[in-house]
Amino acid sequence: MSVNYLGLALVLNCGSSSVKYQVVDTTLDEPIFAGLLERVTDHAAAIKIIISELGDPSAGVDVGAITVVGHRVVQGGEEFSAPTIVTDEVEHKIALLSTLAPLHNPANLAGITAARAAFPHLPHVAVFDTAFHSTLPEAAYTYAIDRHVAREHGVRRYGFHGTSHAYVSRETARLMGRDVRDINTIVLHLGNGASACAVRGGRSIDTSMGLTPLEGLVMGTRSGDIDPAVALHLARTAGMTIDEIDTLLNRQSGMLGLTGYSDMRDAHKSANQGNHDAILGLEIYARRIRGYIGQYFAQMGSLDAIAFTAGVGENDYWVRSNSLAGLSGLGIEIDLDRNVRRSKEATLISTDTSAVQVWVVPTNEEREIALQSIAAVS
Structure with missing residues (x-):
């Protein structure tokens, strides 16, 4: 996948009690705007606060120029090996994967649902922490337990921090020429x-x-x-x-x-x-x-x-x-x-x-x- 596309994106990282967000112009080194909401109990309410903050003239954000909303999702399982445009079916599958990431996926999904309702005219994309590791060879991701039990219950190595590993490995190569x-x-x-x-x-x-x-x-x-x-x-x-x-x-x-x-x-x-x-x-x-x-x-x-x-x-x-x-x-x-x-x-x-x-x-x-x-x- 190319990493040279240009545009303006709203990036949401929704935790169980916090929401980190940035407006990223990929032509610039630094985000246009960034914020953190803590002690979040209602993700829909948190998204409304974010919209209000982005709409404030002092934020310097042209909300109408945002072309996509990107969401961090921790666990994509074997289902998602690439960034995926969110649909109702994708939301359902992310919910099913919550058994593998009970502390993360439900909160990620709550943010996606709230943001899709708040920005219905924009495409929403789920970017999975596990996706970068979908290239692991079978010998690297397979645990030495009964293969039937492993397959039935999805027991394998998935890996995490994938977006960080992808960015840093590519940036290191660039720095080395x-x-x-x-x-x-x-x-x-x-x-x-x-x-x-x-x-x-x-x-x-x-x-x-x-x-x-x-x-x-x-x-x-x-x-x-x-x-x-x-x-x-x-x-x-x-x-x-x-x-x-x-x-x-x-x-x-x-x-x-x-x-x-x-x-x-x-x-x-x-x-x-x-x-x-x-x-x-x-x-x-x-x-x-x-x-x-x-x-x-x-x-x-x-x-x-x-x-x-x-x-x-x-x-x-x-x-x-x-x-x-x-x-x-x-x-x-x-x-x-x-x-x-x-x-x-x-x-x-x-x-x-x-x-x-x-x-x-x-x-x-x-x-x-x-x-x-x-x-x-x-």
Whole structure:
């Protein structure tokens, strides 16, 4: 799909209690207007507020020039592998997929329904977090459980953060002066949620998140990879229910469980004060990332670039440095001075002699959603 279509898009990212929105002119680097509504209980009411804000002359938005409304949807399952124009049938299918993303898809769908009612004259496009990973080979997305059970219940790796991985891998190639189709890249999206993605020739061939966003890297409050028998053990020995285990692994684990802090800045402060749990938690965080880098290097056979992105990836020089420590044998060498410099712009942080270029690339998921939405209706 081309990413060069031009136009004006309203991008909506609807959560259970918040709505992020931007008006994106794809000819400009920055959005024309952006906002965030919090403590949302009624998405229809939230959309009315957004319309009011966009209509205010001070916003500088020509609402009549908007050509499409793009919606982030977390889970597209096997049904949706590309940005899709929303119809009543598409809404129904997104609702059915809520069993795979019960915390996200219902809110995404509520926003779509409200926005379609508010903007009935505009096309609406659903852009799925999972779609970029639809190119995973079967061996990468298949779990080693009974195949009949897996097929019946949709148990497989779907992957997430797809819009970010797509944008950053393509942007990294541009910064290198290369065609994305000609390079192998590992994208590390490190925020409160975190995932790694192996991108070969612009296509996702492996990613760390799986059936849900729980698998993979250590995150702010999610455990990442863990022996599945831990859940069985806790149920049998601690008498924990499925919901209690779900809460433990998704909301009380990760850096929060290890250090007492879900914010990496707090974990660093505690570690600098000599707190053993914080020091250990940071080491585990970086160690897990190193493991995935090595795994994906092996899967792709060669590597041209590594890109750090999202809140932690873009701002935490310690995480970048320690995640790549000891990998000079793979041709990965960090320039320590470049790495510690703060910048809002994309920055090369590897040495001039490093065989693998290492970049810090600010992600722009809203722009990617706008580009994909405009392309879908062009």
